[in-house]
Amino acid sequence: MIAAADPVQRPQDAKLLVVDALGHISHTRRRDFVDLLRRGDLVIANDAATLPASLTGRHLSTGSEVEARLAGRRSLSVDDVGSYSAVMFGAGDFRTPTENRAAPPLFVPGDDLALGPLRATVTKTLGHPRLVSLQFDGSVAEIWAGIARHGRPIQYAHITSPLSLWDVWTVIAGPPVAFEPPSAGFVLDWQALSTMSARGIDFATITLAAGISSTGDTELDARLPFDEPYEIPSATAHAIDRALSDGRRIVAIGTTVVRALEHAATGRRSVRAGQGVATQRINETSRLQIVDAILSGVHEPATSHHQLLRAFAGGTTLREADAVMSARGYRTHEFGDSVWFEREPASTQG
Amino acid sequence: MNRFIDLRVAVTGGTSGLGLALVQQLSARGARVAFVARGRERVERVARECPGTHGIVGDVSLKTDIYPIAVQILGELGGLDVLINNASDLGPATLRLLGDTDCEDLERALATNLVGPFRLTKAVLGALSASARAGRGAVVLNISSDAALNPYPTWGAYGASKAALRHLSAIWDSEIAEQGVRVLSLDPGDMDTPLHAQAVPGADPSTLKRPQVAALEMIDAIMAALPVVERDLDGALAIAGHQRVQ
Numbered sequence: 001m002i003a004a005a006d007p008v009q010r011p012q013d014a015k016l017l018v019v020d021a022l023g024h025i026s027h028t029r030r031r032d033f034v035d036l037l038r039r040g041d042l043v044i045a046n047d048a049a050t051l052p053a054s055l056t057g058r059h060l061s062t063g064s065e066v067e068a069r070l071a072g073r074r075s076l077s078v079d080d081v082g083s084y085s086a087v088m089f090g091a092g093d094f095r096t097p098t099e100n101r102a103a104p105p106l107f108v109p110g111d112d113l114a115l116g117p118l119r120a121t122v123t124k125t126l127g128h129p130r131l132v133s134l135q136f137d138g139s140v141a142e143i144w145a146g147i148a149r150h151g152r153p154i155q156y157a158h159i160t161s162p163l164s165l166w167d168v169w170t171v172i173a174g175p176p177v178a179f180e181p182p183s184a185g186f187v188l189d190w191q192a193l194s195t196m197s198a199r200g201i202d203f204a205t206i207t208l209a210a211g212i213s214s215t216g217d218t219e220l221d222a223r224l225p226f227d228e229p230y231e232i233p234s235a236t237a238h239a240i241d242r243a244l245s246d247g248r249r250i251v252a253i254g255t256t257v258v259r260a261l262e263h264a265a266t267g268r269r270s271v272r273a274g275q276g277v278a279t280q281r282i283n284e285t286s287r288l289q290i291v292d293a294i295l296s297g298v299h300e301p302a303t304s305h306h307q308l309l310r311a312f313a314g315g316t317t318l319r320e321a322d323a324v325m326s327a328r329g330y331r332t333h334e335f336g337d338s339v340w341f342e343r344e345p346a347s348t349q350g
Numbered sequence: 351m352n353r354f355i356d357l358r359v360a361v362t363g364g365t366s367g368l369g370l371a372l373v374q375q376l377s378a379r380g381a382r383v384a385f386v387a388r389g390r391e392r393v394e395r396v397a398r399e400c401p402g403t404h405g406i407v408g409d410v411s412l413k414t415d416i417y418p419i420a421v422q423i424l425g426e427l428g429g430l431d432v433l434i435n436n437a438s439d440l441g442p443a444t445l446r447l448l449g450d451t452d453c454e455d456l457e458r459a460l461a462t463n464l465v466g467p468f469r470l471t472k473a474v475l476g477a478l479s480a481s482a483r484a485g486r487g488a489v490v491l492n493i494s495s496d497a498a499l500n501p502y503p504t505w506g507a508y509g510a511s512k513a514a515l516r517h518l519s520a521i522w523d524s525e526i527a528e529q530g531v532r533v534l535s536l537d538p539g540d541m542d543t544p545l546h547a548q549a550v551p552g553a554d555p556s557t558l559k560r561p562q563v564a565a566l567e568m569i570d571a572i573m574a575a576l577p578v579v580e581r582d583l584d585g586a587l588a589i590a591g592h593q594r595v596q
Contacts, residue, residue, distance in 0.1 A: 009531045045478050049424060078428040106419070141397075141404060144425045148418035165417035166473075174429055190475075197528055205480055235484050278511035 001298060001326050004156035004336035007167040009186035014337050017298075017325055018121035021342040023317040025324055030338050033295060034192055037251065039200040042243040044236065044261065045253035046182035047205040052151025052165060053180075053212075056093070064105045065091040068115060068134065069154050070179055071212045072226045076275060081136075081143050083123075085226065087215045088130045094155035094162075098216025107132055116150030118143065128220055134286040154212060155181050158333055168334075177229075178210040182333035184254030184296050202243070203235040208256040208278065213303070224304050228278045230260040237264075237273035240290065243336035244269045255308045258282060258291050265289040284310035293342045298325060298332045312341040353573060354379040356480075360426040361385045362410050362470065363437030365392040367543030368493065371565035372434060377403050379569075380385055385425045386410065386437070400451030410437050411458065420473035430477040431486050432572055435515075436493045437469035438545055441507025448506035452592035456507045467492055468518060475531070482530025487576035490533045491518045491568060498537070505549075532575045538564035 004011075014030035018333040028035070037043065053070035090102030099281035106129060111122040119137040126133060136143045170185035172193075196203055208230035215221055240261070243250055252258045263278040264271040271290060280286075281304065288311050301307040301322060309318055321339065330337045364367035366384025372384045377400045384404040387393050397405035397572050404426040408419040424430060441459035442451055471490050478488035497514035498504045519535035526533060542545060542558040 001366075047476055049421070049476070052421070076428075078426060081425070141422075141426065144422045145407070145418075148421040148425070165421070169417075169473070170476065172476040173473075174424060174480045174481065176425050194525075194528060202482060232481075233484050 001300065001330050001332045003333045004006060004170065004331035005160060007159055007161070007163055007335055009167075009170075009335065010189060011335075015328070015330055016295075016337065017321060017330065017339045019317060019321055019339070019341045021344055023076070023313060023320075023344060024319055025317075027328070030187060033147075033187055033338070033340070034195050034199070036161055036340055037196065037199070037201045038249065040202075040243075040246070040248040041251050042202040042204060042239055042248060043183045043196065043251045043253060044204050044206060044240070044257050045139055045170075045172055045188060046178075046208050046210065046256045046260070047170070047172045047174040047185075048178035048182055048207050048210055048256075049170075049176040050153060050165065050168045050178045050181045050210075051176050052147060052153055054094075054152045054154045055115040055118065055147070055150060057113055057118075057153075059107075060112040060114055062105045066104050066113060067093065068113065068120070069212060070134075071131075072179070073177070073209060073229060075277070076175065076177055076207065076209060076229045076231050079140055081140055083136075084134050085126060086132055086134045087212060087220065088132055089216075095157055095160070097157045098214055101216055104130060106327075116146060118146035118150060128217070128223075131214070131220060155169050156214065156333075172205060174205075175207050177207060179212050180210055181334060182208070182210045182254050182256050184256075184338070186214055186335070187338060188253065188294060203238060204239045205233070206230045206257060206260045207233075207235055208260045210256045214307070225259070228256070228259065229275065230263070231275045232260065232264050232271060232273050234273045237271050241270050245292070250290055251293045251295065252291045253295050255282075255294070255296055255305045258288070258294060258308060258311070261290040262286070262288060281307070282311050283307040284315065286311040286314070288312070288343055291343070295338055295340050297334060298330050298337050298339055300332055309339070309341055312343045314344060317344070352380050353576075353578070354381040357381040357432065358425070358430050359383050359432040359434065359578075360423045360430055360474070361434045361436055362466075363387060364405075365389065365396045367545060368538055368541060368561045368564055368568070369434075371394065371561040372436065372568060373400055373403060375562070375569060382427055384427055386419055386423075386561050394569045407511075410435075410470055411439065411461035413469065416466070416473055419470065424474065424477050429481060430474050430488075431481045432489045432491065432575070433471060433474055433478065434493070434568070434572075435470065438463050438493065438508075438512075439467065440545060441511070441547055443548070444551075445504040447490060447504060450577065451507050456510070459507040459511040459516070463508070464514045468516060471514050471522070471533075475526070478531045479529045485577065485579055487579070488531040489575045490519075490522075490531065491572055492516070492533070492535045493568075494519075494535045494537045496537050496539075498535075508534045508549075534571060534575060536568060536571055545564040 016030040067089040088104040168181040365387040393405040439462035497509035523533035
């Protein structure tokens with residue numbers, strides 16, 4: 001499979017691989033994805049807007065250039081913006097593949113960073129020299145203004161031109177809490193939402209602070225996904241409970257939606273409304289309680305996103321889907337093609 | 351029940367004229383207000399004078415300022431229920447015939463009065479629709495003018511930009527109402543504001559509406575377009591007239 005290199009959210013020629021609950025594979029145009037939905041389906045997307053979470057600057061005690069990629073926060077509370085976990089890089093930028101990036105200096109607690117107009121202190125390292133906890137100086141307003149003005153969207157070398165926030169915000173983007181875009185939502189536009197509404201397909205949103213997808217470091221990548229705070233609005237929880245009791249399908253737009261909903265599942269065919277922190281991994285051992293189908297990007301094997309699909313389909317089906325997508329030139333990454341998986345009955349997975 | 355408590359409002363052009371009056375009155379009623387203006391010093395002063403408001407320095411006529419403004423509005427308020435596109439530019443420094451109007455002055459009027467509101471509304475439309483889905487309702491108020499309707503000589507740049515904004519509002523409202531978002535266009539009338547003084551330097555202020563009065567009328571119109579919601583003791587929202595699903 002090849003990496004999609006143009007930052008276009010809805011390319012006209014985007015492909016969609018469809019895997020039904022019996023493991024049958026077919027192909028369609030992604031712009032026709034609404035045709036896969038049925039009256040009564042409840043479609044749920046992540047409405048997190050993407051922060052400009054890449055902050056460049058200097059490590060003051062050594063003068064070294066650094067790039068901080070904000071990667072996690074404790075909660076979605078609007079005032080809880082002073083403290084972040086961050087993956088640190090040395091000199092250079094997104095044009096260099098992350099695995100080839102220069103290492104940052106060795107951080108010790110108390111080190112100060114100047115990141116554009118922002119000042120931050122490394123309060124501790126988090127089990128890896130490149131993963132640190134940062135505390136920003138200043139008021140909430142100053143921190144927001146500094147991030148908004150100085151930050152850039154986190155970006156990888158497969159996209160060669162610098163990304164702007166308008167490239168990475170979905171049309172439904174709301175609270176700016178995601179560190180990378182919940183890119184499955186790129187499929188949505190207002191026309192699609194209007195068509196869904198006309199066809200009796202329900203739509204609701206959750207907010208999950210989607211974390212970073214790659215660090216360039218094998219040891220750190222093995223720890224992904226990091227813990228992600230989320231919020232399920234009361235209206236969304238009620239819509240889910242009604243759909244579950246009616247036996248209607250729940251369709252997740254993206255892996256982050258699956259992670260939030262399954263974390264909030266109560267075990268009684270219901271989800272908890274409100275805030276939580278998703279800490280779990282979803283893989284072949286997971287028994288999904290809420291989500292019946294997922295629309296997601298094309299993920300490379302061995303990534304956590306790919307492992308999550310094992311909760312929907314067996315290993316044989318997934319290997320076959322990967323082979324078909326390779327043969328047909330499906331494009332990976334956030335601006336690439338998409339997959340649709342309906343959950344196989346548990347007894348047929350293997 | 352105070353309907354303003356927890357209402358999240360953003361106002362552009364919030365440090366003078368109608369915008370300032372809106373910030374002061376919404377804040378005084380308990381709304382959570384973020385406001386945008388170009389001058390840092392004025393933004394900081396208004397933020398000090400209206401404690402609890404969020405001042406944002408930015409220029410809505412600049413494409414590159416829109417997303418930083420949106421990040422700060424949505425970040426500091428955690429979402430958005432009401433956007434008031436109030437910032438306006440007369441075009442030329444003084445009123446003049448269209449034939450004497452520099453192209454750049456027309457472009458600036460369009461950038462501030464039409465394209466800026468379009469861009470900012472687009473950037474926060476996801477947040478507004480989330481408010482609507484949550485039962486809170488959502489309103490975009492675009493500040494219009496009688497110059498949007500009447501072809502007053504010498505008001506060409508301003509009038510053309512406000513006419514376009516008014517039509518944009520009407521079309522957007524018809525498209526997005528099904529998502530629960532309302533887009534309003536309202537003319538506050540001739541007010542005693544810096545923009546009016548720039549346009550008509552000799553006007554007698556006593557013949558003009560006070561911006562505080564116009565702000566009350568705008569706020570009434572916004573509240574009329576929002577659903578009446580009741581809050582349970584646990585803070586959950588319920589739409590009046592509907593049973594809350596347990």
